Amino acid sequence: MAPVSPAPAERARKGVQLALHRLQEPGKAGSVATAMGVSDSTVSRIKTERLEEVVLFLVHLGLKVVPSEFKCVDPAAYAFLTQTHERVMRKAPQLIWEQEE
Numbered sequence: 001m002a003p004v005s006p007a008p009a010e011r012a013r014k015g016v017q018l019a020l021h022r023l024q025e026p027g028k029a030g031s032v033a034t035a036m037g038v039s040d041s042t043v044s045r046i047k048t049e050r051l052e053e054v055v056l057f058l059v060h061l062g063l064k065v066v067p068s069e070f071k072c073v074d075p076a077a078y079a080f081l082t083q084t085h086e087r088v089m090r091k092a093p094q095l096i097w098e099q100e101e
Contacts, residue, residue: 012056015065019051 006014023029023043033043046054055065073081 008056008059011064012052012059015055015059016052018065018067019055020047023047 023032029043029047030040033040036043058065
């Protein structure tokens with residue numbers, strides 16, 4: 001059975017949580033402000049007044065908010081890797097416990 005995709009509001013909530021978590025890192029808000037060329041107070045206003053709206057906007061565009069270290073994988077490649085892993089793991093007990101003759 002295929003997994004059910006979470007509702008847009010739930011995906012947005014997770015994206016907001018991720019952004020807020022990253023902004024809690026020491027010095028992160030200041031470095032974001034510098035990178036954007038805005039003041040620290042502008043970043044704070046975005047965070048408190050617009051973050052949920054912006055992330056929900058992105059979700060409705062079909063985009064995801066994920067950590068930059070994550071890698072994108074084609075759905076077909078992911079399905080292949082998942083199926084291969086399942087097949088190997090089903091045979092793992094035999095491979096591990098077989099005795100050499």
